[in-house]
Amino acid sequence: xxxxxxxNVRKEFGDFTAVESSSFTIEDGEFFMLLGxxxxxxxxxLRMMAGLELPTSGEIFIDxxxxxxxxxxxxxxxxxFQMFALYPHMNVRGNISYPLKSQGMSRPAIRAKVAEVADIxxxxxxxxxxxxGLSGGDRxxxxxGRAVVRDPKAFFMDEPLGALDAEFRERMAEELxxxxxxxxxxxxxxxxxxxxxxxxxxxxxxxxxxxxxxxxVPQDIYDWPATxxxxxxxxxxxxxxxxxxxxxxxxxxxxxxxxxxxxxxxxLDGRGGKLILGVRPxxxxxxxxAGLRGRVAATEYLGTTxxxxxxxxxxxxxxxLPSTDAPRVGANVGLRLDPRTVxxxxxxxGMALRSRANEGVLAHG
Amino acid sequence: MxxxxxxxxxxxxxxxxxILVVSYAILTLLPLLWIVATGFKTSEDAIAYPPKVLFxxxxxGYVNLLTERTRATEGMLEEAGPPxxxxxxxxxxxxxxxxxxxxxxxxxxxxxxxxFGSTALTMILGTMAAYAFSRFxxxxxxxxxxxxxxxxxxxxxxxxxxxFLMFRQLGLSDTHLGMILLYTAVNLSLSVWLLKGFIDExxxxxxxxxxxxxxxxxxxxxxxxLPQAATGIASTAIFCxxxxxxxxxxxxxxxxxxxxxxxxxxxxxxxxxGKDWPAVAAGATIFLVPVMVFTILLRKHLLRGITFGAxxx
Numbered sequence: 001x002x003x004x005x006x007x008n009v010r011k012e013f014g015d016f017t018a019v020e021s022s023s024f025t026i027e028d029g030e031f032f033m034l035l036g037x038x039x040x041x042x043x044x045x046l047r048m049m050a051g052l053e054l055p056t057s058g059e060i061f062i063d064x065x066x067x068x069x070x071x072x073x074x075x076x077x078x079x080x081f082q083m084f085a086l087y088p089h090m091n092v093r094g095n096i097s098y099p100l101k102s103q104g105m106s107r108p109a110i111r112a113k114v115a116e117v118a119d120i121x122x123x124x125x126x127x128x129x130x131x132x133g134l135s136g137g138d139r140x141x142x143x144x145g146r147a148v149v150r151d152p153k154a155f156f157m158d159e160p161l162g163a164l165d166a167e168f169r170e171r172m173a174e175e176l177x178x179x180x181x182x183x184x185x186x187x188x189x190x191x192x193x194x195x196x197x198x199x200x201x202x203x204x205x206x207x208x209x210x211x212x213x214x215x216x217v218p219q220d221i222y223d224w225p226a227t228x229x230x231x232x233x234x235x236x237x238x239x240x241x242x243x244x245x246x247x248x249x250x251x252x253x254x255x256x257x258x259x260x261x262x263x264x265x266x267x268l269d270g271r272g273g274k275l276i277l278g279v280r281p282x283x284x285x286x287x288x289x290a291g292l293r294g295r296v297a298a299t300e301y302l303g304t305t306x307x308x309x310x311x312x313x314x315x316x317x318x319x320x321l322p323s324t325d326a327p328r329v330g331a332n333v334g335l336r337l338d339p340r341t342v343x344x345x346x347x348x349x350g351m352a353l354r355s356r357a358n359e360g361v362l363a364h365g
Numbered sequence: 366m367x368x369x370x371x372x373x374x375x376x377x378x379x380x381x382x383x384i385l386v387v388s389y390a391i392l393t394l395l396p397l398l399w400i401v402a403t404g405f406k407t408s409e410d411a412i413a414y415p416p417k418v419l420f421x422x423x424x425x426g427y428v429n430l431l432t433e434r435t436r437a438t439e440g441m442l443e444e445a446g447p448p449x450x451x452x453x454x455x456x457x458x459x460x461x462x463x464x465x466x467x468x469x470x471x472x473x474x475x476x477x478x479x480x481f482g483s484t485a486l487t488m489i490l491g492t493m494a495a496y497a498f499s500r501f502x503x504x505x506x507x508x509x510x511x512x513x514x515x516x517x518x519x520x521x522x523x524x525x526x527x528x529f530l531m532f533r534q535l536g537l538s539d540t541h542l543g544m545i546l547l548y549t550a551v552n553l554s555l556s557v558w559l560l561k562g563f564i565d566e567x568x569x570x571x572x573x574x575x576x577x578x579x580x581x582x583x584x585x586x587x588x589x590x591l592p593q594a595a596t597g598i599a600s601t602a603i604f605c606x607x608x609x610x611x612x613x614x615x616x617x618x619x620x621x622x623x624x625x626x627x628x629x630x631x632x633x634x635x636x637x638x639g640k641d642w643p644a645v646a647a648g649a650t651i652f653l654v655p656v657m658v659f660t661i662l663l664r665k666h667l668l669r670g671i672t673f674g675a676x677x678x
Contacts, residue, residue, distance in 0.1 A: 050577060051576075051577075052573050052576070052577075071576070071581075072573070072576045072577045073576055073577065073578075073579045073580060073581060077577065078577065079573070079574065079577045081570045081573070081574060083568060083570055085568065085570035085571050085573070085574040087571060087574070087575075087589060088571075088593060089592040089593060098575070098578050099578035099579055102578055102579030102580050102584075103579060146574075146578070150578075150579075
């Protein structure tokens, strides 16, 4: 089991920079999510940690040892591929025992170890069947078995649930998390699914265009996004962003939006010009006497809650409200934003302005 | 109500396809059958007109192919005494005595050494080159691949004279090594291109998985990529062997004795004692066997898709 530290790692493919200088630390035993849209460099980052790609520059430490230029086989890690990559010319037992054979383990020891792993994963019954005819879930379990059997320092998983059907995915996500908790091994997991990342991860790194946008525990990232990209990428529906021109000075705890005063946590950085005000849909409520007004464009019923879309002079705002009473489409309503949860962004850079509320989160982002 | 299926052909289509396949098989197999049959005819039956379809089989052709004989004189027959073996008897019936084994055996062995040797070398070099082209960022990859292909843009025999001169300079004329190198050079472009296609189809994840499981890239190549490329390797090997096995023009030009293969040798049988068609046909029949056996042995690899279902696409 090991801590993994990435320090200024950078990867270029010819003229294209896949990963800009990135740094973060994965603590021992953490379930760590690399999250981002496709092409953001998350898979390349994982492959560099695994030794399937060599970084152009930078250092990677696994368990305190610098491994960035070492072969994958020398890093003592396991990798679960999206397509599983089970060896098609071997049966299930052959697949699971293959990593042990490379270590020169004796046959009886391999048999015992494979049986133990099969027991954990509940695949004792299929050990001697070829991998060709297995169901998606069983293939996933075999791929996990091949990873677990060696007791590696860390598990790397590249969208391991991506190839599964929706119903299976949920179950495998639970099994995966349970397996992790049982083994306590450091796990790095790549996904583009923000729900999956929030659900399973102890910590999340959000990447975009090869840049680490934010790094932290799911709740911090959700509540206090460091950039407008994170604000939009995480959350469904995403954070509401209202653009406005104005100036804020340190200590200021309210802004003026079209004559309406909106409260917010006291700002630490002064900034002027084009700004963006962000607030999550859960912190928007309807009040007849509120100053920020708009017309209800749509309501979506989601069971216990509903999403109400309101067109304001500053753009579209979505509110997550209890589904008890639905406002009429077309009605003119007032919107109140919870002042404790507002984040201001600089429109030019997309970076969040530091405030009393998010300074702790942004400090290690 | 009649059912309709997109994938299952209708009865009429099946019949039509069946007739087409059978007619094609007859068309291509009939000459082959004629050669095999001629090998078992006597010289008279072989040139009989109208041609004999039914005949009394004889091993005359095979005896003549595999032995050196001389026209027997009274004295020789007395000296030799009565024939001791069945093949001596066949020779006596033609008025000849056997003086020794013919060169056919050696030539056939040369064909085996050169054909299989060059095929093996082509496959070793071809799979490794194809793997490199498929997996690595090779500088000028496209240009190199085009260059390799360009060696096949004219008939190889067009460069016969330069090759002849080169071989003479290098002392490769009429050597096994020379012929193996020549056929390997000719076959390599085909094998690299074919194999690259097959290896491209194998997802990289397999060998990456193996490398993470503690194997070196070469071990991953040998134990994970090669078994999955078996289908491609088998079909490419068959193509290469057939070319090297049947090649005639270079063999005539560059070999005369030690390294002469069977194709240039078989026609020379005609001149030994008149037009001995059964012997020629017997030579051709034996010559067909190794390629047939090789193809039949590899047939299951040609038909089997072993990667089925292991990767979700």
